[in-house]
Amino acid sequence: MPSWTILPALILPSGPQASCLFIFQIYSVSNDDVSASCLEILVPHVLADGVVNNKRETYRFRFQQTFTQDAKQEEIFDRIAKPVADSVLSGYNATVFAYGQTGSGKTYTITGGAERYCDRGIIPRTLSYIFEQFQEDSSKVYTIHISYLELYNECGYDLLDPRHEASKLEDLPKVTIMEDPDQNIHLKNLSLQQANNTEEALNWLFLGDTNRMIAETPMNQASTRSHCIFTIHISRKEPGSATVRRSKLHLVDLAGSERVAKSGVGGQLLTEAKYINLSLHYLEQVIIALAEKNRSHIPYRNSMITSVLRDSLGGNCMTTMIATLSLDKRNIDESISTCRFAQRVALIKNEAILNEDIDPQLVITGLRKEIQALKDELSLITGEQRTEDLTPAETGALEDKVNVFVEDRNPESSLDVGADMRKIHFCFALLKVTLPLVSLIEARTGDIIKHEEQTALPAG
Numbered sequence: 001m002p003s004w005t006i007l008p009a010l011i012l013p014s015g016p017q018a019s020c021l022f023i024f025q026i027y028s029v030s031n032d033d034v035s036a037s038c039l040e041i042l043v044p045h046v047l048a049d050g051v052v053n054n055k056r057e058t059y060r061f062r063f064q065q066t067f068t069q070d071a072k073q074e075e076i077f078d079r080i081a082k083p084v085a086d087s088v089l090s091g092y093n094a095t096v097f098a099y100g101q102t103g104s105g106k107t108y109t110i111t112g113g114a115e116r117y118c119d120r121g122i123i124p125r126t127l128s129y130i131f132e133q134f135q136e137d138s139s140k141v142y143t144i145h146i147s148y149l150e151l152y153n154e155c156g157y158d159l160l161d162p163r164h165e166a167s168k169l170e171d172l173p174k175v176t177i178m179e180d181p182d183q184n185i186h187l188k189n190l191s192l193q194q195a196n197n198t199e200e201a202l203n204w205l206f207l208g209d210t211n212r213m214i215a216e217t218p219m220n221q222a223s224t225r226s227h228c229i230f231t232i233h234i235s236r237k238e239p240g241s242a243t244v245r246r247s248k249l250h251l252v253d254l255a256g257s258e259r260v261a262k263s264g265v266g267g268q269l270l271t272e273a274k275y276i277n278l279s280l281h282y283l284e285q286v287i288i289a290l291a292e293k294n295r296s297h298i299p300y301r302n303s304m305i306t307s308v309l310r311d312s313l314g315g316n317c318m319t320t321m322i323a324t325l326s327l328d329k330r331n332i333d334e335s336i337s338t339c340r341f342a343q344r345v346a347l348i349k350n351e352a353i354l355n356e357d358i359d360p361q362l363v364i365t366g367l368r369k370e371i372q373a374l375k376d377e378l379s380l381i382t383g384e385q386r387t388e389d390l391t392p393a394e395t396g397a398l399e400d401k402v403n404v405f406v407e408d409r410n411p412e413s414s415l416d417v418g419a420d421m422r423k424i425h426f427c428f429a430l431l432k433v434t435l436p437l438v439s440l441i442e443a444r445t446g447d448i449i450k451h452e453e454q455t456a457l458p459a460g
């Protein structure tokens with residue numbers, strides 16, 4: 001059972017960058033266990049402010065990996081999402097989620113840009129990669145289903161409703177959370193759509209993105225006003241085996257945190273911002289509680305996002321967090337807050353297990369055969385025989401067995417048809433007809449060979 005520490009990655013604009021208020025510096029650190037990058041934020045005190053400032057001037061944060069804004073989407077996928085996708089293909093649950101303030105690049109990182117093919121984000125690249133692996137591993141049978149959940153103002157909506165006729169978000173099916181006695185979360189009314197190839201999977205992604213709640217704010221012209229969870233469900237089975245490996249990959253685009261006073265929004269946007277900040281606050285509470293040792297209660301139920309991501313945070317899952325920053329001097333406090341949140345996440349340890357179970361249909365079929373064999377054996381002993389006729393499939397299978405038995409020259413071979421007297425009578429009747437024909441054919445074949453030998457011309 002591998003222990004998985006949630007090590008965050010960082011994405012930020014090109015650095016080091018400096019202004020009159022703060023400086024970002026990135027440098028590498030390493031030890032025997034892990035290589036990482038350290039982000040240092042310098043915020044020098046400015047005398048021109050005319051007030052006493054006792055805040056720290058230097059902030060240091062450690063990340064597993066760091067990327068500047070110049071990093072290509074392909075590089076981010078290869079270094080962050082690809083190892084996670086490999087784990088999912090092996091049968092482990094996994095999650096990749098992006099956290100940061102509004103306008104820092106979360107949605108671009110997770111979903112990508114629409115203008116150029118090379119701007120594809122983690123979700124479309126992951127889908128393409130998974131189907132490529134399916135084609136390379138033809139020895140196993142894979143099936144993939146997709147779900148897309150939006151959490152808007154603490155209400156869940158199915159973005160992949162098969163009807164997809166909704167003109168408003170409220171017209172989509174509302175998703176509710178249900179919990180079973182084993183504390184497993186089930187999402188009622190969330191559809192699972194099968195995808196047989198990359199094109200079908202991307203079409204579901206595009207449909208879901210079309211239905212997402214997006215609005216213009218002073219911080220971002222196309223701000224996503226909700227949390228979205230794109231989930232890939234994979235089942236893997238070897239032909240002839242009853243064991244099935246089931247795994248899922250959550251790709252999460254969290255709504256951006258923002259200071260309400262700074263964003264200057266009002267009305268519906270203000271209500272949305274309050275719900276977003278409250279849900280992120282509850283998410284941080286869960287992170288803090290998980291990082292504390294011997295904590296008996298984790299407040300998952302405070303928010304829908306924490307309930308849905310229950311497995312991803314402190315559960316059976318390999319989780320990677322992407323923190324996105326803005327280097328605008330007006331956002332320095334939010335950038336520091338994002339880094340602090342990432343450090344808290346890094347304290348969580350998950351125990352990921354291989355998700356294997358037995359295909360119930362194969363088990364049922366095997367048990368039915370076993371029960372019928374026992375019934376036949378019992379009827380043979382008691383003398384109570386079955387009266388219904390053999391099916392064409394059963395008679396065909398018996399004919400094949402008899403033919404194999406007759407053609408087998410091994411004197412120790414046997415004809416096993418079970419304890420069903422109907423099958424035994426059928427095989428005896430078939431042998432009664434078959435054996436004389438076989439003897440006749442063998443006799444005539446011998447006569448023909450003997451005749452050919454007698455009439456053959458002598459050699460030279």
